[in-house]
Amino acid sequence: MLDQLLDQMTLEEQVALLAGADFWTTVAVERLGIPKIKVTDGPNGARGGGSLVGGVKSACFPAAIGIGASWNPELVREMGVALAEEAKTKSARVLLAPTVNIHRSGLNGRNFECYSEDPMLTSALAVAYIEGVQSQGIAATIKHFIANDSEVERQTMSSDLDERTLREIYLPPFEAAVKQAGVWAIMSSYNRLNGVWTSENHWLLTELLREEWGYDGIVMSDWFGSHTTEASVIGGLDLEMPGPTRDRGDKLVAAVREGRVPAETVKAAARRILLLLERVGSFADPSMHEERAVDRPEHRALIRKLGADGMVLLKNDGILPFDKAALDRIAVIGPNAAESRVMGGGSAQINAHYKVSPLEGIKSALSGTNRVIHLKACRNNRLTQMIRGEVSVEFFHGRDWSGPAVHSSTAEESQFFWLDMPDGSLNPRNFSARVTTRFRPEETGSHVFGLTNAGFAKLYVDGELVVDGETGWAKGDNFFGLGNTEVRVEKPLEAGRTYEIRVDYRAMPEGYEGIEIRAVRFGVEFPTSDAAIAEAVEQAKACDVAVLVVGREGEWDTEGLDLPNMRLPGRQEELIEKVAAVNPRTVVVLQTGGPVEMPWLDKVSAVIEAWYPGQEAGNAIADVLFGDAEPGGRLPQTFPQRLSDNSAITGDPRTYPGENGHVVYAEGLAVGYRHHDADGVKPLFPFGFGLSYTSFDWSAPRSFSTEMGPDGVTVEVKVKNSGKRAGAELVQLYVKPKSARLPRPVKELKAFAKLAIPAGQTATAKLSIGIRDLAYFxxxxxxxxxxxxxxxxxxxxNAEDIRAVLPLRLVAEWREGGSAPPLPGVVD
Known part of the structure; x- marks a missing residue:
């Protein structure tokens, strides 16, 4: 059927399929009944075709690092099914997920969006996710292919690494997605690989992916991540996104007519697009309904379960779980206590149906509020606090706010991100918008107003210009690097008085290259004071326990920006130290997208890493604090003592963050626990670490063979829950070569089993490996x-808690050839 359809298509029609129609949909060929389909972000929810902020509401699932911490492929498969159902509510046929880049530096702004530092764990979870999504007829899109492991200059940076490192550390999740899960779509990354854009890298997209691995699905660009006409098509990029086309269309037709691009190459790419349409059922049902917000109870329950299953208990002196009946007064303190930090920033963010804060979750668990004392104490936001409430916006033709408003709408907070214009008559290069809201301060004193914009903007307070975001505008660190660095200005305000806030925004004039988005964000806040911290310390001193909910939020852990360090931002470390000094029963709940340094660790009673656990965040955190759920997580990433213990952080800018457009992966295979094993650097918490509320007794492992055969080897470990409550235990199997011709890591994870065991019962972990698990490239x-x-x-x-070592022998050498020629651009 597809070949017959292809034969009826003109060259122009085939080429039309190879670029998007707009930001979220493909091109239809109505003459032949070829429908368009919609794609949607993202890894932890289906946002649909709206803005990155606001838009139709969706279910918000935990961020990928929390999913990685679950070590639970079966539950991840359920999540994949649920996300496919969410995609259908947005009339989308393709989900742009999962993200499987490896945790390399600990500072990657998208660390939260990736599963693990280990390729085997990442592969197992990615396969489960893809199988769940695609079982419902929705295409998964594994990304970002390949070595997109930092947000620093990501659209131009070249990731330079040798082929062995690439194949053993960074490629395995993609290989597993193709060979095991049969993924239907792959997204190329922004960066270059050894000097060649991944979106036109023939070795990567054709010789390795299609010819060696046998991949038959599509490869699409990341948004605005393709750069050429001929090279990208010949290299193997099928779909340029978003549309309308920049490098295809007439340019590609001319390239074919003039013999610069083979017609068969275009035809093969068009066929892969048609195959995708067939796989997602769009030929049988081409309809596309309005996006809907469907809040399913079963998705609420799954999100809450996933959140607790990924939380990692890092320290516990016996204080947890709390006894609800024994608590008269509990202090819930910190910048994340009353704020619902449910997700990271960037393209992964969605407009959640609702967001439960830790304070709300704790109050709900205690069936009331009279025992809970709350203070914010300090801030941890990177940008000024947004104004929440009714925010109105009016749109005008032209850049001078003249004439009648063309369109008007309201929002719930002071941030706008316009991928598409809200009215079709508006020209994205020639429009203006006026945003108005009110602000009533709670304290008298100097407040900080902040404004950042992709486009030009000015902020007025009661008609007075306070922040100028136009004069001297330059690209900075917001809105994927396409907005300016936030401009901050202090202004005294009076408590209880209502102020009119107005922001006048206008599009960039012609001539500003690379500005593909339109966005504005503004806020106002009262800076953290010594008095606020002192009051929190005084209140905590008088309480039975103090729960400090601290960490980061989606302005730190975000696409487009790497972290400056691994410390808690603001005055949070000071807050922890001072509260712990007056109340020894202090519990720290961390919300971060990766590891943090903990100079205060010895001074607190317990630490839970909660990550960004989705819309049920507060309920899931309360479930773990009060023992209604087990802290089921184990670390998917090593937490080093200090940033300099990370193998990518050498002090040489060439290894991180990069220099002169190149970042060199000089550490090679020594990523995460492999580095700590080799160098003997003791981590703060090792890979796979996590405590439980119960205890487990392991039997001696049993191997069914001491020789590796063609059917592999299986090891069984019986684990008894010797405690008084149900719990989960993780059993890992690493392979350690006794000798090798080439240098190898000390050990490498090759199998794992997570066991949920009722109190007093025994379960068996079955760990199977094959010959390939013994191999290196x-x-x-x-x-x-x-x-x-x-x-x-x-x-x-975990990587440091070794329970047993079993011998294994391979009698004869085994080889599996890689059919792609050597990776160009480096000398192995």
Whole structure:
């Protein structure tokens, strides 16, 4: 059917399929009944085709790092099914997820959006996610292909690494997605690989992906991530996104007519687009309904379960779980206590149906408010606090706010991100908008107003110009690097008085290259005072327990910006130290998208890493605090003692953040626990670490063979829950080669089993590996090689907690050839 359809298509029609129609949809060919389909972000929810902020509401699932911490493929598969259902409510056929880039530096702004530092764990979760999504007829899109492991100059940076490192650390999740899950779509990354854009890298997209791995799905660009006409099509990029086309269309037709691009190459790419349409059922049902907000109770329950299953108990002196009946007064303190930090920033963010804060969750768990004392104490936001309430916006033709308003709307907070114009008659290069709201301060004194904009903007208070976001405008660190650095101005305000806030925004004039979005964000806040921290300390001193909910939020953990360090921002460390000094029963709940340094660790009673657990955040956190749920998570990423312990942070800018447009992966295979094993650097918390509310007894592991055969080897470990409550235990299997011709990591994760065990009962972990799990990639031989000889199977609870070592022998050398030629651009 597809080939017949292809034969009826003109070259122009085939080319039309190879670029989007707009930001979220593909091109239809009505003459032949070829429908368009919609795609949607993202990893932790289906946003639909609206703005990155606001828009139709959706279910917000936990961020990927929390999913990685669950070590639970079965639950992730359920999440995939639910996300497919969410995509259908937005009339989308393609979900732009999962993100499977590796945790390299600990500072990546999208660290929260990725599963793990380990390729095996990442692969297992990605396969489950994809299988769940695609079981419902929705295409998953694994991304970002490849080595997009930092947000620093991500649209131009070249990730330079050798082929062995690429194949053993960064490619395995994509290989598993193709070979095991049969993924239907792949998204190329923004960066270059050894100097060549990934979106036109023939070695990557054609020789490796299609010819060696046998991939038959589509490859699409990241948004505005393609750069050429001929090179991208010949390289293997099928779909340029978003539309309308910039480098295809007439340019590609001319390239074919003039013999610069083979017609068969275009035809093959068009066929893959048609195959995607067939796979997602759009030929049988081409309809596209209005986006809907469908708040399903079963999705609420799953999100709450996923949130608790990914929370990691890092320290506990016995204070947790809390006994609800024994608490007379509980202090809930910190910048994340009353704020619902449910997700990271960037393209992963959605407009959640609702957001439960930790304070709300704790109050609900205690069936009332009279025992709970709350103080914010300090701030942790990167940008000034947005104004929440009714915010009105009017749109005008032209850049001078003249004439009648063309369109008007309201929002719930002072941030706007216009990917598409709200009215079709508005020219995105020649319009203006006027945003108005009110602000009533709670304290008298100097407040900070902040404004950041992609486009030009000015902020007025009661008609007085306070912040000028137009004069001297330059690209900065907001809105994916396309907005200016936030401009901040102090102004005295009186408590209880209502102020009129107005922001006049207008589009960039012609001539500003690279400005593809239109956005504005403004806020106002009263700076943290010594008095606020002192009051929190005094209140905490008088309470039975103090719960400090601290960390970061989606303005720090965000696409487009890496973190400056691994410390808690603002005065949060000071707050922890001072509260712990007056109340020894202090529990810290962290919300971060990756590891943090903890100079205060020895001074608190317990620490929970809660990540960004989705719209049920507060309920899931309360479930774990009060023991209604087990803290089921184990770290998917090593927490180093200090940033400098990370193998990518060498002090040489060439390894991080990059220099002269290149970042060199000089650490090679030494990522995460592999680095700590090799160098003996003791981490703060090792990979796979996590405590429980119960205890477990492990039996001696049993291997069914001491020789690796063609059917692999299975190891069984019986684990008894010797405590008084149900709990979850993680059993890991690492492979340790006794010797090798090439340098190898000390050990590498190759299998794991997470066991949910009722109190007093026993469960069996079955851990199976195959010959490929013994192998390394030899770039000279062009083979995966498992050398004949002796290996050890290391059975562990985490990367440092080794419970047993079993011998294994491979009698004869095994090879699996890599059919792609050597990776160009480096010398192995």
């Amino acid at each position: 030899d770039p000279q031989a062009r083979d995966w090689i498992a050398e004949a000889g002796d290996y050890e199977l290391v059975i562990a609870a």
